[in-house]
Amino acid sequence: MFPVKELKRSFLISIWFAFLTFPIMVIKVDPIERTVLWRWDNMFFIAFGSFVISILAKVYLLRKERRAGRKKAKKDIAEPFVQRILREPRFLYPLSLAVLVLALVFPMFFSTYQTNIMTTALMYVVLGLGLNIVVGVAGLLDLGYVAFYAVGAYSYALLNLHFGLGFWAVLPIGGLFAAFLGVLLGFPVLRLRGDYLAIVTLGFGEIIRLILENWNDFSQGPSGIANIPRPGFFGMDMSFASGITYIYYIVVALVIITIFVVNRLQNSRLGRAWLALREDEIACQAMGIDKTKTKLIAFSLGAFWAGFVGVIFAAKTTFVNPASFTFLESAIILSIVVLGGMGSIVGVIFGALILILMPEYLRALSEYRMLAFGGILVVMMVFKPDGIISNVRRSYRFKKHHSKEVIEP
Amino acid sequence: MSKAILNVKGLTKNFGGIKAIDKVDLDIHPGEIVALIGPNGAGKTTFFNCLTGIYTPSEGDITLRNPESGKETRLNGMKPNKITEQGMARTFQNIRLFPTMSVLENVMIGRHCRTKALIFGAVFRNPATRREEEEIIATSYDILKKVGLHKQVDEEARNLSYGAQRRLEIGRALATEPFLLLLDEPAAGMNPKETETLVTLIREICKEGHSILLIEHDMKLVMSLSDRIFVMDYGKKIAQGTPEEVRSNPAVIKAYLGEDVDA
Amino acid sequence: MRLGLQKKLFVTAVALGFAMVVPATSFAGDTIKFGVAGAQSGDLAAYGLPTVKAAELVVKQYNAKGGINGKKIELLIEDDVCKPEVATNTATKLVTDGVDVVLGHICSGATKAALPIYKEAGVVVMSPSATDTALTFSGDYPNFFRTIAHNDAQAIKIVEFATDTIGAKKIAVVHDKGDYGKGLADIVKKLIEKSGKAEVVLYEGVTTGAVDYTAIVQKIKRKGADAVIFGGYHPEASKIVSMMKKKRMDTTFISDDGVQGDSFIKVAGKNAEGVYASGPNDNSKNPLDAVARNELKKVYNEDPGEFYENAYSATLALLNAIEKAGSTDMAAVVKALQTENVDTPVGSIHFDEKGDAVGVGFAMYQVKDGQYVEVK
């Protein structure tokens, strides 16, 4: 069943990996005691492991090929199952309702810890949806998204510290601050293209973090701001566990609002302009779309969500310092968008749940956790480069009284 | 004759030291179909790009006059989208559709500059926005019917045939409600049957009150369609006039015989 | 079995659902749950992993002796990457898993974020490394203890040493922009200015991990500083010291607890010679310290990493308090920590009512012949 040729290939691969990992995996030196430890057993594990993995990968690829071949033969490129569900209201509505009910009863059946990390994951859903407007829909590669997140978090921390403003008052303010900063930063740089925009936004992200780190009088520097109050509920004093549950419901509500708003934005005149901008800027301009304005709106709307979630972040963690807003954070949010499926709301939700919950559930792997995380990121991209769920195609229904014909898409 | 809707005077475009366009004058009157011809590399597309704001002209004046309101606008240095708003739209030589958007959406994009809804409207879908959206869809659909693509509304633009893509581009440009339409080689790569459909389409569009400026290599098409023809070579205008006048112009013959004759 | 990808996704989702249920069903049983939290991956892993090893070693000894009051000690080791938001998750997880006491967290920021959660749950926390003064002085965290001296104590020692013992008149204060280094440097600067005995000619932060420190070193030279006080950890310290040697400077270099350790001497090599650093009182004659080191060598074949001794001591202190208190109840453990002395590698210690260790004296050290020697 499995060709000998492939076995030989896997054997060669295992030798290659044994060679590749030789210095790092096998030799361990102690430069002070001047001793060398040769860990030959590691070489054996690597060789054996890569042999097995390469065979498994080959089997997978062969089957995939066979399946693809069969599909072509049948000449039916069936719409993916998930897409179909998302498209048909009679599936989508009950499913959404079920998910909503599940989300609402979640804290009653799971521990505070589970609720807590679910809250984190849902916050990243919102962040992902926000960045999705910028990267997925409008096609602007933003590597400094975390800057806006930081603005939101520090808005709450500082406004609360100095002026005693409460969570609910700052929630919109944080979002607006971030959106304003988005306009401010976006204005000079949005004419840059693709990867140049990427590095400039990365730079902005770092600049914001460095300012927070160095400007002690303003932000209290790296020691951060502690004892930020959790959101109040009509002045009630809440225990930690019920506080967590409360924030959880706030975030659930925020997720619902975000999905609603983002969905409507995507299916609007503005959303179409963003998509068009992603596909062809010059044609876009020739069709009368104001490139700068449209991009700025996307950029600042994305920033708005980040600021919003930032406020919640500060309230949930009760502590902020610049260490939470590094480039890696931006990279994770970007990964959520790409992994989930650019431009796809459902995809981004899945992406966030997987990427944020995965490290938590990988805790069992303890120190191998981030290794696994990085590896899984690569494997997922290689096997599903379009993301988990690519965007659902829209179709439009025509009203009778406006056009003479009616077409059912 | 009524006043020109487009008046170009002494248009010059330098790239480094090279004059891609050298003091070209051109005018278009309401209801006219005007062709711009010339050998490859004569500067025709550059001329289009200057008109539509993709390049900023080095010298000269471009003035657009709205035939209804009579408002005159100087286009030099204006952004492409502003120019489109003024009532001049274009198609591209190497088709620039939005490939993964549907046929209908492509045309709907054309409606962008004639509609208003922004964030508020998108989120709250107030009655005005809903009406506007319905209008966009209805108008776009009507335009698609005109260009003969109404059976493929939900198809992705990239899956259309070549001729259909060209027609879609025209439809998209029409959606911006231009009084002047610039077509950059609309018949390139089309088979005779498709070309024939195109000619009918262009005539129809013209009849509806759009003036047309087109770049084209297909001489049969140019001669049968155009009211007037401008000829460019090496960035300069070498001739202008009715098809008959241009056909017999020695400078034109020389320019075309000097190299490959396309038609 | 031929599953479509979509079906596989659902299967995965269901599996995830189950995975969520499983950890939720662990209850406090008849073991003592000893949590260890701190950076165990990421760029700050070097500061968190030695603590894990220390806890493992001490707990193994205790369990070998039959545990405490017949109960075995179970380790719950959780990573917080030194990030506040992850630290709250870590803390919540530990609390949910029914943790009794926690050794950690490593970074002050993460500790501050996590403490309210432990406080609410009545869990005693002891950090081997979080030095931010406010942690004990703010009075917000009655459940917090530490085996490392807070920034103020250290800063006073360093400044006194620099101005009085060395007699420096122009001092450059440099830090690593981190919460520990900058926090300390801030206080140092204020203390020098208040004392009026010397002038702060330079107060700046270096970028951690930068490829080259020439510019800042040249600047120190130009400002004519006769001493540099550095707040931060050993990698940056050794880079600056080496660069100073390369530039043929012999400005006195004084640093903190983050530098007072073998790692610094190892990495800086001969450039470390002459460097001063503050640190806990000399424990080289303390037999427990030797035990701690030997254990580590025996089990992991490693030399002590960052905060190893502090973590080892903290583990001993916590377990001792539980043993003496006879329970893991917060009030009882706190009382035991404050009243019962315990012998540890950093000395015989108990804790004051704020939570700082008493008995961990501070001394100044200088590197001589590849070893830190106490300056008398």
Place this chain on the structure above:
Amino acid sequence: MDYFIELFFGGLTRGSIYALIALGYTMVYGIIGLINFAHGEIYMIGAFTSFIVATVLSIYGFPLLAIVVIAGLAAAVWSSAYGYTIEKLAYRPLRKAPRLAPLISAIGMSIFLQNYVLLAQTSDFLPFPALIPDFEFMEPVAHIVGSSDLAILVLTTLVMIGLTFLIKFTKIGKAMRATAQDKTMAVLVGINVDRVISATFVIGSALAAIGGMLIASHIGQINFYIGFIAGIKAFTAAVLGGIGSIPGAVLGSLVLGLTESFATGYISSDYEDVFAFSLLVLILIFKPSGLLGKAETKKV
């Protein structure tokens, strides 16, 4: 004036360090348009390999020169092997995927490699042996330019010349340029594009490895995380100079290094990186394709 010269040379060294890493970024970008975030990790692995080999050799009593040569070669060989393998595993399957997919794959690879070295070796900082001895003749100026600074400057110059030669005159270099310009055309004229891309990764990785060895020896320490920060800076430098352009990468690196050095020297190192990134933003606003990048002509 002395101070100025000191800062100038400090900036030059720093810039040269960036350049050695930036070259790999720019080569990979030039050829497949990918921001290879794992490149910093390749540099780190190069530094680690040379550290391990050099320490082993010095324990077995090899002379310094032999140590330097063998460790350098080993670093280059293994880093190239890593570069080659990474491209094959994580990027090649994504050649036709959406633009961002390989970017995420690269970020994942970067996280993976960091933790791989963390687990297989150690989280601690390790002392890197001084491979460049203090040269006698440098002593008079040692307070301005040290021996290792000199070595880095010389090496960067040599690499730059060598690379220009390679790209301009050799067969593989020509194939690289052709592939960078138009992949489809390159295939049509019989260039094995896969091989060219592999070669680019191999060369870029080898440069990073040699750089890694020298830089680690200059700083005197090593740890699994060094690649990340250096990588981001080098990438910034590459973009500053015009990504895809080899002289641009070197120029961008030098400009960045000098800016940081002077900013620290005359203003404050607190905001060192702020200056670096602000410079980047400013330059890109006025020259959107970087200092030496080709301005993209809009083809309409």
